[in-house]
Amino acid sequence: MTQVSTTQAGPRIKVPMAMLAELTHRCPLACPYCSNPVDMVGRSGELSTQEWTNVFRQAADLGVLHLHLSGGEPAARPDLEELVAASTEAELYSNLITSGVGLTAARLEKLAANGLDHLQLSLQGIDHETADLYGGYRGGFDKKIAVAGWTVALGLPLTINAVMHRHNLPTLDRMIDLAVELGARRLEVATVQFHGWAEKNKAALMPTREQVQKAGETVHAARLRLKGVLVIDYVPADYYATYPKACMGGWASTSLNVAPDGQVLPCHAAPTIPWLTFDNVRERPLKEIWTHSEAFNSFRGDEWMQEPCRSCARKAVDFGGCRCQAMALAGDAAATDPACSKSPLHADLLAAAEVASGTRDADLIYRRMATPKQLARTQNA
Amino acid sequence: MTTEFPETARPRLLKGVRSRFDQARDTWLLLAPERTLELDAVAAAILAEVDGERSFSEIVDILAAKYNAPKERISADVRTFLSSLVERRMLEVDVP
Ligand code: SF4
Ligand code: SF4
Numbered sequence: 001m002t003q004v005s006t007t008q009a010g011p012r013i014k015v016p017m018a019m020l021a022e023l024t025h026r027c028p029l030a031c032p033y034c035s036n037p038v039d040m041v042g043r044s045g046e047l048s049t050q051e052w053t054n055v056f057r058q059a060a061d062l063g064v065l066h067l068h069l070s071g072g073e074p075a076a077r078p079d080l081e082e083l084v085a086a087s088t089e090a091e092l093y094s095n096l097i098t099s100g101v102g103l104t105a106a107r108l109e110k111l112a113a114n115g116l117d118h119l120q121l122s123l124q125g126i127d128h129e130t131a132d133l134y135g136g137y138r139g140g141f142d143k144k145i146a147v148a149g150w151t152v153a154l155g156l157p158l159t160i161n162a163v164m165h166r167h168n169l170p171t172l173d174r175m176i177d178l179a180v181e182l183g184a185r186r187l188e189v190a191t192v193q194f195h196g197w198a199e200k201n202k203a204a205l206m207p208t209r210e211q212v213q214k215a216g217e218t219v220h221a222a223r224l225r226l227k228g229v230l231v232i233d234y235v236p237a238d239y240y241a242t243y244p245k246a247c248m249g250g251w252a253s254t255s256l257n258v259a260p261d262g263q264v265l266p267c268h269a270a271p272t273i274p275w276l277t278f279d280n281v282r283e284r285p286l287k288e289i290w291t292h293s294e295a296f297n298s299f300r301g302d303e304w305m306q307e308p309c310r311s312c313a314r315k316a317v318d319f320g321g322c323r324c325q326a327m328a329l330a331g332d333a334a335a336t337d338p339a340c341s342k343s344p345l346h347a348d349l350l351a352a353a354e355v356a357s358g359t360r361d362a363d364l365i366y367r368r369m370a371t372p373k374q375l376a377r378t379q380n381a
Numbered sequence: 382m383t384t385e386f387p388e389t390a391r392p393r394l395l396k397g398v399r400s401r402f403d404q405a406r407d408t409w410l411l412l413a414p415e416r417t418l419e420l421d422a423v424a425a426a427i428l429a430e431v432d433g434e435r436s437f438s439e440i441v442d443i444l445a446a447k448y449n450a451p452k453e454r455i456s457a458d459v460r461t462f463l464s465s466l467v468e469r470r471m472l473e474v475d476v477p
Contacts, residue, residue, distance in 0.1 A: 015405050017417060063405030065417055091401070093412040117397050118414040157397035157414045157470075185395070185470040186414050231470050233415065 012301045013291055015063035018255040020070055021052065022268070023083065025260050027073040028101045030136030030366035031124060033163055033198035033205060035268050036072065041260040049079040051282070053086040055258060058286035060090040064256075067092040072260070075102030081110045088115030095120055097161070100147035101140060108147070112154045119151045120159040120188070126174045134168065136366045145182070152183035159186040164215065165205035166357060172215055176222045180230055187230055189219055191237040195269040195324060197367045204364050206356035212237045239353040243314060244321025244339040251299035251323055256290060264289045266296055269324035273333045299323050304334050308342045386437045390474040392463050393433030398471040400428055413471045427459055431472075437463075 025040035047055070056067060067087050074080055075098055087094040095118045096111065108119075121144060125131035131141035151158045160179040164172060172189065179187040191212070192198050192205050207215075219234045226232070238245050248255060248267050257265040262281040270276060276298060279289040290296060298304065302315055309320040320326075321337020329338040330345055338345040386392070394400075398413040400420060409420040411428070420428065426448070430440045441459055445452045466472035 063403075065403065065410065065412060066415070093399075095414065117399075117412075120414075155396040157395065159414055188415075228468050228470070 014253050016059075016253075016255050016290060017064065018066040018068060019059045019064045020068040020255065020257040020268070021055070021083075022070050022072065022257060022259050023047075023052070023074045023077050023080070024072040026076040027071055027099065027367075028076070028137055029073065029099050029124075029140060031122075031134060031163070031197070032136070032201045032364040032366050033165065033192045034367040035193070035195055036197070036367065037268075037271055038197065038200075040072075045261040046077075047258075047260065047262050047281070049082050049086075051262065052083055053089075055262075055281050055286060056083075056086050056090045056092060058281075060092055062287050062290060065093055066095060068095045068097055070097040073099050073102055075100075075107070081107065081114055084111050084116050085114040093117045098122070098147070099135065099137075099140065100144040101137065103143075103147050103150075105146075105150045108150045108154065112156055116156065118157045118159065119147075120161050121147055121151070122161045122163070123175065123178070124163065125168050126171045126178055130168055130171070134364075136364075148182040148184070157186070158182065158184045159188055160184045161188045161190065163190050163192055164207070165192040166207045166211065167205070169207050169211040169215055172218050173222075176218070176226075176230070176232070180226065184230060186233065188233045188235070189215070190235040191215070193235075195272070195328075197365070199328065200365045203356045203359040206239075206353055206359075207237055208357040209240050209354065211357075212240050238321075238337075238339040239349060241339065242341045244318050244325075244337040246318045247322035247325075247337075250319040252290075252296035253300070253319075256296075264293065264295075266299075267324065269322075270295060272324050273327045276333075299334070306334055306336065308340075309336050312342065386460055386463065386474060387476055388438040389436050390476045391433060391436050392431050392440070392472055392474045394428075394431060394466075394472055395470070400425070411471070413469070416469065416471075423458060424462055427462055431463075433475075437474075 024046055025036050026043060059067065069083065074096060077083065084094055094116050096116055097120045099122050123131060123144060124134035128141045132138050148158055160182065162175050176187060191207065194202055198205060216236060219232055223232050252266045257268050258281060259265060263278045264281060264286065265271065265278060276295045278295050279293045305315060305320055309315050321340055323333045325339060326335040326337050327333040329349060336343040338349045340346060398411065400409055400411045403410050409425040411418040411420055426444060430443050441452055441456045444455045444459070463472060
């Protein structure tokens with residue numbers, strides 16, 4: 001028995017394992033580190049129930065196993081129950097990634113009855129005060145605790161997803177205990193990634209080097225202590241690491257994202273690479289997009305790599321890191337991820353991270369949908 | 382850590398953990414939250430007998446008869462595989 005990576009379907013193109021369906025960008029919360037793009041899709045642009053159902057079927061035919069129903073807040077879609085049924089019908093393993101807000105006991109019961117396989121609940125903090133502050137939504141914490149209770153009562157597997165940053169990292173121990181108390185089977189400790197809205201909040205959220213080191217030790221100890229009780233997956237902060245993360249398990253190799261309007265992306269931050277063009281499920285079959293889309297093929301394999309990645313032994317391990325981070329920090333999506341210690345930009349990045357992590361009183365910029373007025377302003381800019 | 386499996390313990394897959402045959406990859410898989418395990422022939426054979434009703438010793442007996450193999454070896458295989466699933470929070474045992 002082995003953990004499945006992916007099976008070759010051709011020399012370079014693999015069979016994808018997972019699809020993230022961003023059902024909507026609408027969300028009652030306003031997390032300052034939300035991974036949604038700063039320009040979000042409004043309700044009227046969203047794919048219909050019928051369209052999503054069709055995409056799920058195509059994904060299953062393509063070999064996708066896990067379907068992540070995400071957002072925004074997927075519960076903002078009144079047809080979520082139908083969409084879960086469609087996923088079950090397509091024989092996909094469905095995972096609802098939710099803030100909990102918008103779910104009721106009755107809705108959850110219906111979701112379970114329609115075949116929902118797993119629920120992943122975000123927790124922004126360990127109590128009212130911090131969770132509601134970082135979620136930007138009053139009363140969010142109570143709601144989440146209730147949703148956790150209903151999920152466990154239905155027997156569904158519960159994952160707690162905790163995004164950690166400078167302000168809440170000191171409470172990591174308590175977060176782990178809370179996950180156990182809530183009956184979670186799995187905890188995802190994800191150090192904030194500086195894409196989307198988080199980029200705007202670097203100074204406010206950047207953890208310190210000591211915090212990151214301590215978090216690693218805390219997770220390690222908890223894993224040993226909680227073996228057989230709680231599975232902990234940990235996404236460490238990569239700025240202070242020696243090597244970057246194997247972002248997405250390699251570009252266009254294990255998974256794909258479908259945005260609310262049907263655009264198919266290799267990862268949620270891909271549109272930050274300005275020259276990439278994306279296909280839409282409204283215009284092209286999913287399989288064709290996976291195989292032929294320019295965006296997917298741009299960083300498949302390793303021919304696109306530059307030095308130091310090109311001649312590095314780790315290129316098959318981390319694939320040169322994150323393309324979107326290379327874009328954001330090096331100004332070139334094909335560059336070595338500056339999170340890598342071999343990148344010529346690494347020293348600067350590290351210095352900047354240390355400065356950011358020492359910033360006091362930086363205000364949080366909360367995620368919000370642009371008002372038509374603001375949109376006009378950005379378009380004119 | 383190996384989980385204790387008293388002979389009478391009844392293993393069962395937790396809700397949200399299920400096996401299926403995958404056409405695209407031509408193999409049996411075990412799907413669980415954020416995990417996909419490829420099941421080799423031994424693992425698939427063991428899981429086929431895990432139904433929440435059968436006890437550990439019954440499962441071993443069935444497999445020993447089916448594959449005409451010594452019980453001690455089967456018992457060790459079943460124990461190792463099932464405890465790895467317990468550690469991953471995919472399986473629990475009901476001890477009567
Ligand atoms: S990160 Fe926060 S704001 Fe963004 S979709 Fe999730 S819950 Fe909503
Ligand atoms: S040089 Fe490139 S391939 Fe080598 S470790 Fe750094 S990012 Fe990975």
